[in-house]
Amino acid sequence: MTFPTKDDLIDFVYAEARMLDEGRYTQWLESWMPDGHYWMPLDYKQEDPNLVTSLLYEDNFMLKLRVERLNGARTFSQKPKSRCHHVLQRPFVDEMDHENGRFITNTAMHYVETRLDEQFLLALTATHELTLDQGILKIANKRVDLLNSDAAFGNIQLLP
Numbered sequence: 001m002t003f004p005t006k007d008d009l010i011d012f013v014y015a016e017a018r019m020l021d022e023g024r025y026t027q028w029l030e031s032w033m034p035d036g037h038y039w040m041p042l043d044y045k046q047e048d049p050n051l052v053t054s055l056l057y058e059d060n061f062m063l064k065l066r067v068e069r070l071n072g073a074r075t076f077s078q079k080p081k082s083r084c085h086h087v088l089q090r091p092f093v094d095e096m097d098h099e100n101g102r103f104i105t106n107t108a109m110h111y112v113e114t115r116l117d118e119q120f121l122l123a124l125t126a127t128h129e130l131t132l133d134q135g136i137l138k139i140a141n142k143r144v145d146l147l148n149s150d151a152a153f154g155n156i157q158l159l160p
Contacts, residue, residue, distance in 0.1 A: 003098045004130075004137055010091045012137050013105050013128055017086035020159055025067040028159075032139045033131060034060050038159070040144045055149065055156075070158070082115040082157040091128075102140075103130040111160040123147040124160055 004012075019028040039049050040056035049057040058066065069075050087110040095104035104127065111122045129141040144160050 002135065004103065004132070006093045006096065008137065009093050009096075009103050009105055009130060012130060013091045013107055013126075014088065016128075016139070017088055017109070021083075021085055023070075023081070023083075025070050029063055029067050031137075032060060032063065033133060036060060036138075036140050036142070038063060038142050038144075040146065040149075040160070042149055044145075044149060055146070055153070056144075066159075078115075078157065080116065082113055084114070084158045084160075085112045086110075086160070087112070101132045103137075104128070105130065109160075113156065113158055113160075115157065120154070122156075122160055126160070 016028065016031060019025075019031070036059075037049070038056065038058045040054060041049070042053050042055050046052055046054070070078065070081075072078075089108045091105045091107040093103070094106050095102065097103065107126045107128070109124060109126060111124055113120055113122075124147060125145045127143040127145070128139060129143075130137050131140040132138070146160075
């Protein structure tokens with residue numbers, strides 16, 4: 001079995017951001033494990049998504065619904081469609097556990113989302129827990145910590 005290198009993990013994080021920026025949501029969804037969760041905590045340093053309210057805590061079912069909405073022709077709230085841009089610092093590889101197939105990256109980034117004449121910027125840190133599924137890297141879990149998570153937000157339409 002071939003294990004991913006540090007560069008493979010870093011390239012994966014960049015590729016995920018590019019898929020989102022290019023609106024390739026179905027392909028992005030295929031890069032997830034079926035039992036994965038996308039988590040955006042509400043509180044700084046929040047430890048538990050189940051006991052404390054989060055901005056977002058979506059399992060595969062909810063991610064599929066989100067992708068169907070974003071891809072849908074009758075999604076009138078997305079006419080015209082929102083667009084996004086991820087500006088990433090080089091990801092850190094915090095853990096490479098080949099024995100258990102668990103890999104952790106940490107990436108600081110700026111996320112810009114725009115629709116019509118409205119645009120907003122989020123500063124965040126994304127933590128990817130990656131795993132191998134039949135030799136292919138997949139997202140087991142993703143945590144997005146907003147720098148100002150305690151601020152009032154409008155609707156975040158896409159995925160930071």
